[in-house]
Amino acid sequence: MPETLPQFLYEHAQRTPNRPALRERLYGIWQTLTWREYYEHVKYFALGLVSLGLQPQETIAIIGDNRPEWLIAELAAQSVGAKSVGVYQDSIASEVVYILNHADVTFVVVEDQEQVDKILEIWPQLQGVRKAIYYDPKGLRNYTEEFLMYFPQVEALGREYEKEHPGWFEERLSQGRGDDIAILSTTSGTTANPKLAMLTHKSMLSMGRNLMKVDPLTPQDNFVSFLPLAWIGEQMMVMSCGLQIGFTVNFPEEPETVQHDLREIGPQVMFSPPRIWESLVSQVQVKIEDTTALKRAMYNWAMRIGYRMADTRFRKETPSPWLRLLYFLADWLVFQEIKDQLGLRHLKRAYTGGAALGPDTFRFFHALGVNLKQIYGQTEINGIAVLHRDGDIKFQTVGTPLPETEVKIDESGEILMRSPAVMVGYYRNPEATAEALRDGWLHSGDAGYFDEDGHLVVIDRVKDVMTLHDGTKFSPQFIENKLKFSPYIKEAVVFGGDWPYVTAMINIDFANVGKWAEKHQIAYTTYTDLSQKPEVYRLIRKHVEQANADLPPAARIQRFLLLHKELDADDAELTRTRKVRRRLIAQRYADLISALYSHASYVDVETTITYQDGRTAKIQTRVSIESLDGERKLS
Amino acid sequence: MQRGFSSQLNSSSLRPGELQLSVERLQLNFGGVTALLGVDLQIRQGEIFAIIGPNGAGKTSLLNCISGLYHPQRGRILFYHNGEHDLTHLRPHQIARLGVARTFQNIELFRHMTVLDNLLAGAHIHMKSNLLASLIYWGMAQREQIQFRRFIEDIIELLEIQAIRNKVVATLPYGLQKRVELGRALALRPAILLLDEPMAGMNTEEKEDMARFILDVNEEYGVTIVLIEHDMGVVMDISDRVAVLNFGQKIAEGAPDEVRNNPLVIEAYLGEEHAALLTRPFSKS
Numbered sequence: 001m002p003e004t005l006p007q008f009l010y011e012h013a014q015r016t017p018n019r020p021a022l023r024e025r026l027y028g029i030w031q032t033l034t035w036r037e038y039y040e041h042v043k044y045f046a047l048g049l050v051s052l053g054l055q056p057q058e059t060i061a062i063i064g065d066n067r068p069e070w071l072i073a074e075l076a077a078q079s080v081g082a083k084s085v086g087v088y089q090d091s092i093a094s095e096v097v098y099i100l101n102h103a104d105v106t107f108v109v110v111e112d113q114e115q116v117d118k119i120l121e122i123w124p125q126l127q128g129v130r131k132a133i134y135y136d137p138k139g140l141r142n143y144t145e146e147f148l149m150y151f152p153q154v155e156a157l158g159r160e161y162e163k164e165h166p167g168w169f170e171e172r173l174s175q176g177r178g179d180d181i182a183i184l185s186t187t188s189g190t191t192a193n194p195k196l197a198m199l200t201h202k203s204m205l206s207m208g209r210n211l212m213k214v215d216p217l218t219p220q221d222n223f224v225s226f227l228p229l230a231w232i233g234e235q236m237m238v239m240s241c242g243l244q245i246g247f248t249v250n251f252p253e254e255p256e257t258v259q260h261d262l263r264e265i266g267p268q269v270m271f272s273p274p275r276i277w278e279s280l281v282s283q284v285q286v287k288i289e290d291t292t293a294l295k296r297a298m299y300n301w302a303m304r305i306g307y308r309m310a311d312t313r314f315r316k317e318t319p320s321p322w323l324r325l326l327y328f329l330a331d332w333l334v335f336q337e338i339k340d341q342l343g344l345r346h347l348k349r350a351y352t353g354g355a356a357l358g359p360d361t362f363r364f365f366h367a368l369g370v371n372l373k374q375i376y377g378q379t380e381i382n383g384i385a386v387l388h389r390d391g392d393i394k395f396q397t398v399g400t401p402l403p404e405t406e407v408k409i410d411e412s413g414e415i416l417m418r419s420p421a422v423m424v425g426y427y428r429n430p431e432a433t434a435e436a437l438r439d440g441w442l443h444s445g446d447a448g449y450f451d452e453d454g455h456l457v458v459i460d461r462v463k464d465v466m467t468l469h470d471g472t473k474f475s476p477q478f479i480e481n482k483l484k485f486s487p488y489i490k491e492a493v494v495f496g497g498d499w500p501y502v503t504a505m506i507n508i509d510f511a512n513v514g515k516w517a518e519k520h521q522i523a524y525t526t527y528t529d530l531s532q533k534p535e536v537y538r539l540i541r542k543h544v545e546q547a548n549a550d551l552p553p554a555a556r557i558q559r560f561l562l563l564h565k566e567l568d569a570d571d572a573e574l575t576r577t578r579k580v581r582r583r584l585i586a587q588r589y590a591d592l593i594s595a596l597y598s599h600a601s602y603v604d605v606e607t608t609i610t611y612q613d614g615r616t617a618k619i620q621t622r623v624s625i626e627s628l629d630g631e632r633k634l635s
Numbered sequence: 636m637q638r639g640f641s642s643q644l645n646s647s648s649l650r651p652g653e654l655q656l657s658v659e660r661l662q663l664n665f666g667g668v669t670a671l672l673g674v675d676l677q678i679r680q681g682e683i684f685a686i687i688g689p690n691g692a693g694k695t696s697l698l699n700c701i702s703g704l705y706h707p708q709r710g711r712i713l714f715y716h717n718g719e720h721d722l723t724h725l726r727p728h729q730i731a732r733l734g735v736a737r738t739f740q741n742i743e744l745f746r747h748m749t750v751l752d753n754l755l756a757g758a759h760i761h762m763k764s765n766l767l768a769s770l771i772y773w774g775m776a777q778r779e780q781i782q783f784r785r786f787i788e789d790i791i792e793l794l795e796i797q798a799i800r801n802k803v804v805a806t807l808p809y810g811l812q813k814r815v816e817l818g819r820a821l822a823l824r825p826a827i828l829l830l831d832e833p834m835a836g837m838n839t840e841e842k843e844d845m846a847r848f849i850l851d852v853n854e855e856y857g858v859t860i861v862l863i864e865h866d867m868g869v870v871m872d873i874s875d876r877v878a879v880l881n882f883g884q885k886i887a888e889g890a891p892d893e894v895r896n897n898p899l900v901i902e903a904y905l906g907e908e909h910a911a912l913l914t915r916p917f918s919k920s
Contacts (some may be wrong), residue, residue: 026638027788027789027792028791028797028800135638137638138793138851139851139854141855253797253798254795256797256798
């Protein structure tokens with residue numbers, strides 16, 4: 001029985017050598033890599049690394065978009081007893097330095113010229129890196145640094161090594177044990193530098209096994225890998241599930257072609273964070289606004305039926321034959337087409353996780369007939385620990401624990417978990433490890449409770465839960481998700497815990513608000529300019545009022561402002577998985593927040609922005625503040 | 636999983652530095668107006684050669700003479716590509732077939748065709764199958780079509796336009812159309828590439844992208860590039876040599892730094908500025 005991820009690869013290469021393992025859209029055509037070819041690439045790349053001096057226990061880093069080489073490099077390291085760490089491809093130089101040095105990386109595998117340039121820039125600061133290996137040679141012909149190597153060159157070294165040491169690789173591969181560390185996975189780090197969770201082969205495999213006990217997949221299924229492979233969710237689907245069951249992993253051509261490529265593949269399973277689902281909803285809403293009156297009417301009619309059907313199912317009632325007939329019609333006329341356009345038509349099920357998804361978004365997909373399920377988990381437990389079961393979906397909850405997984409709530413209200421999928425600890429960080437793992441339980445840092453059906457409800461991060469002025473506990477995330485259901489609102493940060501009332505800082509969705517402005521003949525130049533248009537304030541005000549209508553009075557937003565710049569991971573305002581760094585934002589925008597809690601109708605700000613290349617610039621703007629209680633104040 | 640460019644993009648067989656295009660004492664008149672007056676230029680294989688000058692200096696006229704849209708009254712244009720060719724009196728399609736590709740100041744694409752079809756149209760000049768064979772699409776014709784599509788895909792990859800491959804050109808933003816036009820010129824498999832204001836009307840980011848693509852084409856594949864450009868920053872950054880035209884005459888030529896400090900050039904540019912200042916009526920701000 002295989003114990004490690006590359007041993008599973010070996011199994012597939014033996015049993016089904018000619019079935020498609022990976023597919024990549026390259027030069028406009030889906031190009032297939034069979035299990036045998038996949039295995040051979042891994043083998044020769046691994047041997048190449050060994051001949052360059054890679055030792056067991058060492059770490060290689062991988063930076064790049066989703067491509068076969070990413071997985072090949074990871075599995076190559078693991079098959080000779082080393083491990084890998086994925087770095088988000090949009091990380092700025094200082095983040096890369098931190099991770100590479102902290103993880104004691106000896107080889108770094110990068111995609112293209114952009115990443116090579118980043119490595120060249122930070123090379124003097126790197127401590128143990130011996131070689132940087134790239135796999136897209138475009139533009140790199142004239143680079144002469146001797147530590148740079150081209151991926152196929154390493155594979156060629158591997159072939160040479162094989163001639164001198166025949167059979168060595170298979171021998172080494174079979175020595176891999178389940179307790180070996182497979183990857184270091186960066187945690188999202190909403191507070192500080194990312195921590196690196198050490199995940200063993202055993203823990204990764206147990207997570208995939210238990211997930212597929214609940215939601216079986218088959219080798220015939222397809223998965224489209226387009227979210228960063230450094231993210232645990234993608235590792236989980238591609239490695240933990242994909243290698244165990246042997247489904248086909250498909251890679252889009254470019255980040256810009258994901259929507260198109262997703263539609264061509266029509267995957268059976270998807271796992272995406274809320275922002276992907278939210279953006280799909282926005283896309284549909286905006287397209288419907290642009291379409292003809294007849295189509296819009298059809299859509300509205302179908303959605304009413306869809307929502308009725310979804311709500312009936314949520315209540316676990318049997319839909320009446322009449323409703324079923326109507327739904328059949330709506331599905332046939334409208335939903336099939338929408339799902340086809342979005343690439344969701346063949347989905348058996350879809351997962352959302354990583355952050356809370358707004359109930360409205362949730363209902364939307366169930367109305368369409370997409371079996372979207374909430375999961376809960378974190379990097380430290382390999383991604384998924386708790387999820388919805390088919391036919392038992394409540395959008396306020398995250399469902400029930402996976403097999404072999406125990407979940408309990410401690411006295412303070414924190415969620416604790418125990419399962420074979422829990423990490424060994426954080427790499428080179430015993431203090432944080434001791435804090436997270438106590439008596440075998442993983443302390444999640446999230447507040448939650450079990451409801452009457454035994455479903456887990458996650459409130460928010462323990463330290464983010466706010467107590468409103470009337471004493472009720474409330475989650476800012478819940479309000480933010482309400483706001484984010486609007487296609488015009490991209491990001492929102494809600495304040496209120498330590499303050500007399502609730503306020504919000506809102507990021508408009510540039511694309512959608514821009515389109516709206518064009519349609520209403522409002523001229524604008526930049527994001528900042530658009531965000532401060534009185535008309536835009538009026539538009540967003542309507543959507544804030546809508547969100548308020550569903551909230552208890554004490555949690556309603558009293559004043560809000562439209563932020564003059566987009567919150568950005570490069571400015572450390574969001575994590576690389578696009579979670580809001582609340583504390584940092586509260587500090588950085590302290591002026592804005594105190595203005596929200598004054599009678600001011602505007603505030604002048606100067607902010608520093610960081611470009612992708614690390615340069616900084618200052619911008620000065622007047623930001624208006626809108627009050628919802630009575631008269632409108634605009635400068 | 637074969638990445639990187641597999642096709643030959645540069646059709647010139649000269650070695651870098653060899654004389655490729657020689658413009659000799661070129662004179663072009665439109666009725667009584669003299670557009671070019673005794674212009675001499677020597678362009679060498681593998682360089683990026685910029686032609687600058689104030690509006691109406693004759694830059695585009697010069698490019699039009701090279702690509703055969705205008706025929707000069709005096710002087711000649713010699714092009715070295717598998718021997719010497721006199722371009723002076725050839726027709727545009729004959730010049731294109733020799734490997735002289737160009738883009739235009741105003742975009743000249745088939746607006747209602749897709750990006751892919753526009754690029755394939757650019758490459759058709761090299762296709763050998765006849766109409767009948769193409770209609771049957773079998774054997775030689777099919778192989779040829781596949782081979783050309785592969786070549787076009789290399790260009791699509793090079794210019795990073797995968798996401799718009801099947802979009803109709805007219806629906807694209809201006810900056811992308813410019814990029815497609817460059818792609819169409821590359822599809823000709825040029826020996827020399829003439830670019831008429833490739834960055835006109837672009838924002839900074841689009842300009843940076845375009846500059847990078849031009850450098851890629853030049854550095855990776857050794858294609859000689861002659862460009863007209865108004866953005867001095869770009870010209871000084873990417874060109875190997877610069878020629879300055881003023882009122883149809885070449886007033887300076889050399890490395891960017893030399894040209895920048897040339898008093899004649901400063902006068903040609905600043906002189907115009909001063910003139911503009913003097914003729915502009917005073918206005919209250």
